[in-house]
Amino acid sequence: MKRNLDFEILKISSKSDIELLKMFNIIVLRNKRGLSQFELSFLLGQRDLYVRDFERPDHTLILGLSENNTIKLIFNCELANFVPLNNSGSNSSIQIRYHIDGQGNRDYIAEKKVRNGKWKEFLRFGDEDKDILMNSSSTITDTQVQSWINDQYNNGYFNTAKSALQIFLDCETHFNYQVRPLFIARAIQHYTKKKKAPRLVKNRDKRNDYDVFVREKIVQI
Numbered sequence: 001m002k003r004n005l006d007f008e009i010l011k012i013s014s015k016s017d018i019e020l021l022k023m024f025n026i027i028v029l030r031n032k033r034g035l036s037q038f039e040l041s042f043l044l045g046q047r048d049l050y051v052r053d054f055e056r057p058d059h060t061l062i063l064g065l066s067e068n069n070t071i072k073l074i075f076n077c078e079l080a081n082f083v084p085l086n087n088s089g090s091n092s093s094i095q096i097r098y099h100i101d102g103q104g105n106r107d108y109i110a111e112k113k114v115r116n117g118k119w120k121e122f123l124r125f126g127d128e129d130k131d132i133l134m135n136s137s138s139t140i141t142d143t144q145v146q147s148w149i150n151d152q153y154n155n156g157y158f159n160t161a162k163s164a165l166q167i168f169l170d171c172e173t174h175f176n177y178q179v180r181p182l183f184i185a186r187a188i189q190h191y192t193k194k195k196k197a198p199r200l201v202k203n204r205d206k207r208n209d210y211d212v213f214v215r216e217k218i219v220q221i
Helices: 017-033 037-043 050-054 065-075 142-154 164-175 181-192
Strands: 094-100 106-113 119-126 200-205 210-215
Touching: 017 050, 017 065, 017 119, 037 050, 037 065, 037 164, 037 181, 065 164, 142 164, 142 181, 164 181, 164 210, 181 200
Parallel strands: none
Antiparallel strands: 094 106, 106 119, 200 210
16 A cells, blocks of 8 residues: 555545445445455456446446345345435545556545544555455355355256355355355356356346356257
């Protein structure tokens, strides 16, 4: 992380005050749970950089109602835990400073104005590598997750389309403990990267607007 003096003030016009506060709350939930930007994108059934873009304060991407419900399931929380009930903080009392490195990655410092009129930092966030492993209490290994996915694949679990969220919830139920979504994504990729059947394919559930995984059917000629 660069020195504070290297950060410039960001002009925010693409997100409302409510959406900005919601973004901060989700970042805090994500950090507490130990989920990376990629992992949350995966669980939402979206492209790899979806959450990265959402967490850029100057980006127009916001999360809709269906994604709010998914967030509730992922973090086992209520809507009020991340969606502000009122505009208790505004752009006049919050400022964000940013730095862009040579590779185009961004780091942010969010600050609140305190009683003496000075700015006090309350959150640091920024772009993350896809394969980063956040601090997590999970002790379930990638080998264990791969073995579970293998069993599901061989026992017909993927004969019907499954969302990443459903796979994640079922996997955690099986182990009765927290599981890293990155390990699930890698285990699924073991089958989606196969060039020939039997394999898994990733389709788009157009009705719900998220990705699903299903076992490819072998066409008999």
